[in-house]
Amino acid sequence: QVQLVESGGGLVQAGGSLRLSCAASGRAIGTYAVAWFRQAPGKEREFVAAMRWSTLYVDSVKGRFTISRDNAQNTVYLQMNSLKPRDTAVYYCAAGRTVQTDYYRDVSNWDYWGQGTQVTVSS
Numbered sequence: 621q622v623q624l625v626e627s628g629g630g631l632v633q634a635g636g637s638l639r640l641s642c643a644a645s646g647r648a649i650g651t652y653a654v655a656w657f658r659q660a661p662g663k664e665r666e667f668v669a670a671m672r673w674s675t676l677y678v679d680s681v682k683g684r685f686t687i688s689r690d691n692a693q694n695t696v697y698l699q700m701n702s703l704k705p706r707d708t709a710v711y712y713c714a715a716g717r718t719v720q721t722d723y724y725r726d727v728s729n730w731d732y733w734g735q736g737t738q739v740t741v742s743s
Contacts, residue, residue, distance in 0.1 A: 622644055624644055624733060625734055626737040628641050634703060638739060639699050639700070640737060641697055648694055652716060653719050654713065655669065655724060669686075685700050705742065708740050708741050709738075710739075712735075712736045713733070
């Protein structure tokens with residue numbers, strides 16, 4: 621089993637930056653696909669970014685967000701720059717053993733989830 625714990629969320633003004641972290645335990649996830657999703661109030665959970673050997677981003681965050689990983693620390697990051705109020709949501713990290721790039725956007729294809737961290741961007 622893999623446990624994922626997110627941190628780094630908070631309140632930031634529009635145009636600011638945050639870096640989210642997702643610490644994994646229980647198993648090394650260096651060969652897993654990893655992802656970030658987000659869920660705003662009243663909306664479905666939305667794909668944000670993912671990576672295994674390459675990266676994939678939703679169009680709305682391209683050029684602003686960067687997903688990365690430190691396998692030595694068993695940690696995944698999401699650097700978020702130029703934040704906008706519409707980025708406000710609970711952000712979740714996910715890990716998947718076998719999910720392939722074409723299926724990254726589907727929440728049902730991910731094996732493990734964190735509990736989420738709140739990101740609020742004020743205008």
